[in-house]
Amino acid sequence: MRPIVIAANWKMNTTPADAGELARTIASRTRVPGVTRVICPPYVSLAAVRDALSGEDVGVGAQNIHHELAGAFTGEISALMLDGLATWVILGHSERRAYFNETDSLVGRKLDRAVDAGLRPILCVGEVLADRESGRQTGIVDSQLRGALEGRDPVALAAAGLVIAYEPVWAIGTGRNASGADAAAMADAIRAALRPLGWGGTAEATPVLYGGSVTSTNIGDFLGEPAIDGALIGGASLKPDEMAGIAARAGLTAAARGLAT
Numbered sequence: 001m002r003p004i005v006i007a008a009n010w011k012m013n014t015t016p017a018d019a020g021e022l023a024r025t026i027a028s029r030t031r032v033p034g035v036t037r038v039i040c041p042p043y044v045s046l047a048a049v050r051d052a053l054s055g056e057d058v059g060v061g062a063q064n065i066h067h068e069l070a071g072a073f074t075g076e077i078s079a080l081m082l083d084g085l086a087t088w089v090i091l092g093h094s095e096r097r098a099y100f101n102e103t104d105s106l107v108g109r110k111l112d113r114a115v116d117a118g119l120r121p122i123l124c125v126g127e128v129l130a131d132r133e134s135g136r137q138t139g140i141v142d143s144q145l146r147g148a149l150e151g152r153d154p155v156a157l158a159a160a161g162l163v164i165a166y167e168p169v170w171a172i173g174t175g176r177n178a179s180g181a182d183a184a185a186m187a188d189a190i191r192a193a194l195r196p197l198g199w200g201g202t203a204e205a206t207p208v209l210y211g212g213s214v215t216s217t218n219i220g221d222f223l224g225e226p227a228i229d230g231a232l233i234g235g236a237s238l239k240p241d242e243m244a245g246i247a248a249r250a251g252l253t254a255a256a257r258g259l260a261t
């Protein structure tokens with residue numbers, strides 16, 4: 001049974017002085033049976049969020065890692081450095097691909113480091129608007145997955161708890177979300193792309209999230225789709241009211257799928 005995951009990507013927002021309080025508030029308002037919650041603050045707020053969430057069943061995640069474990073990479077953070085701070089990591093976010101030139105093969109190397117360090121990866125894929133408008137979205141996502149996953153051990157990645165987030169770039173931070181049906185079609189395409197990479201039945205067991213302008217108002221469109229297992233949330237994840245609404249809706253799906261015990 002795939003989990004229902006609600007993951008908050010705070011991007012470059014919050015400071016160590018205010019992140020703990022925000023995390024505590026969100027945690028207290030999103031306690032819903034059967035829903036896996038994750039908060040991914042900026043690196044410098046990881047300790048504050050970890051401390052604030054002590055005793056809460058909420059995962060703490062980083063937003064990126066370097067593709068090496070150590071070395072002369074000024075300003076970078078490696079998976080090893082997150083020991084005790086984070087148990088999840090977002091990889092291949094479209095903002096990293098667009099602004100920091102991350103390629104699929106680099107994302108693949110980061111996946112290796114995450115697995116080495118016991119971090120649970122959320123691998124982001126998604127097409128830009130021009131690709132969607134020309135009907136190339138499935139091919140783009142297929143090639144992103146092949147570039148990052150080909151030659152990597154599906155068993156190790158599945159054991160690491162790999163989650164894939166379908167995040168159409170045109171929907172991120174734009175207020176323009178995909179439809180539930182389009183997101184579900186892409187979740188099916190993602191699992192279909194995994195199978196020829198040797199994933200077999202593990203593809204069906206891999207959670208696929210939707211991300212892109214998710215709010216408490218539209219989350220039901222995605223969680224009503226059996227192929228979608230949760231959401232990666234940016235802007236709305238800084239708003240406790242929004243997160244409370246999203247988690248409450250996720251709880252309904254968790255209950256309907258027999259996850260809420």
Ligand code: PEP
Pocket residue numbers: 009011167171172173174175211212213214232233234235236
């Ligand atoms: C994201 O950052 O992954 C994201 C989906 O952002 P937003 O919800 O703001 O579109």
